[in-house]
Amino acid sequence: MRLLLGALVALAVAAAIGLGSTWFALTRNVAFGAMTIGSWTAYPESGGTEIDPYARAAIARSGVLPMGLGDGVAFIARTDDAHRPLDGRCDVVVSGTTPQARFFTLTIYDREGHLIPNALRRHGFTSQELLRKADGQFAVTVAPRARPGNWLPTGGIERYVLVMRFYDTPVGVATRAEREAPMPTIITNRKACS
Amino acid sequence: MIRWLLWLLAGLLLGGVVHLATILLLPRTATRDAYARIEPLAPVNSFTLLPAPQSDKAPLPFMDPAFATAVCRYNLSDGWLKLTAPVSQAYTSVTFYTRAGVAYYSINDRSAGHRIVELDLMTPEQHAELPTDENITAADRLIVESPTLSGLIVVRALIPEPGLQSMANAAVSAAQCKVQS
Numbered sequence: 001m002r003l004l005l006g007a008l009v010a011l012a013v014a015a016a017i018g019l020g021s022t023w024f025a026l027t028r029n030v031a032f033g034a035m036t037i038g039s040w041t042a043y044p045e046s047g048g049t050e051i052d053p054y055a056r057a058a059i060a061r062s063g064v065l066p067m068g069l070g071d072g073v074a075f076i077a078r079t080d081d082a083h084r085p086l087d088g089r090c091d092v093v094v095s096g097t098t099p100q101a102r103f104f105t106l107t108i109y110d111r112e113g114h115l116i117p118n119a120l121r122r123h124g125f126t127s128q129e130l131l132r133k134a135d136g137q138f139a140v141t142v143a144p145r146a147r148p149g150n151w152l153p154t155g156g157i158e159r160y161v162l163v164m165r166f167y168d169t170p171v172g173v174a175t176r177a178e179r180e181a182p183m184p185t186i187i188t189n190r191k192a193c194s
Numbered sequence: 195m196i197r198w199l200l201w202l203l204a205g206l207l208l209g210g211v212v213h214l215a216t217i218l219l220l221p222r223t224a225t226r227d228a229y230a231r232i233e234p235l236a237p238v239n240s241f242t243l244l245p246a247p248q249s250d251k252a253p254l255p256f257m258d259p260a261f262a263t264a265v266c267r268y269n270l271s272d273g274w275l276k277l278t279a280p281v282s283q284a285y286t287s288v289t290f291y292t293r294a295g296v297a298y299y300s301i302n303d304r305s306a307g308h309r310i311v312e313l314d315l316m317t318p319e320q321h322a323e324l325p326t327d328e329n330i331t332a333a334d335r336l337i338v339e340s341p342t343l344s345g346l347i348v349v350r351a352l353i354p355e356p357g358l359q360s361m362a363n364a365a366v367s368a369a370q371c372k373v374q375s
Binding site (some may be wrong): 010 | 213228255348
């Protein structure tokens, strides 16, 4: 009787720990080889056959096709530079310089990877569309209401993510330091939250 | 007390095994992976222009809305494939994915070096069976080996500004994947 009870406890613990940790790993985007620069994180190894089992399971579950290494690299930001989640009710400014690339795009999604509805049908910018300052730097305001310059509408959604994709770029698996890949800053203006 | 701790320890170890097994098996059991989502949209061994992602409807999550995308759902059981993809004015890339969505080869218009990307896709067995023809040198012919019998070829062309959408759509729609027997 005691043996049976013990075995049942062990099996229950195994199921809870095993399935719980799998669920945790898949929902929190656990993967090896993360490259973090400021608030931005990329997983260049997910774009090739060196992809680790966690990233493999995550793409199978979500249905995403990862960007191939010969195509470019994708950086995702879930928080601002103060480590607070990106809030669509506030004004968030993405500004600065970008790593060397032939083209880049900046796109806003909800956390599941859907585009966010808005009347302008603007979901992002390409490097060609951005209005730039004289020194080549740019600033994009991600905000619920219209802003001058490069305005990316949030539709007032509570949580969103930003993705920057660099096409035909030297940034990749071998990139180690921030000076090789300078990423823009993400700053939330807390006073301008609706 | 010690006995219960031992049972707990056994449970923890077994939990680790369960965790690793589910992570490794998940790609084989996933029913909503990219290939499964594209299957109803695209016939086998021909290119289909994917609809541009909209806020309420997108073929795949996290698609770049600044790109026109065409996909060839391939199956190499009837022979190897010849891929031709003309490059657009802005930026074009071709990425090959296994059945499970692993990007095993990708090339862009600059590294292709021509106005048209030309590749032969085959399984390692088909590659080994190729007759060794002196006239066909390796430099003229780019051969890519597919680790799986089926998979996806995705051709993407940048839409640098909204007015150029039809240009990018036309460029990716002109891509072809044909079985050679």
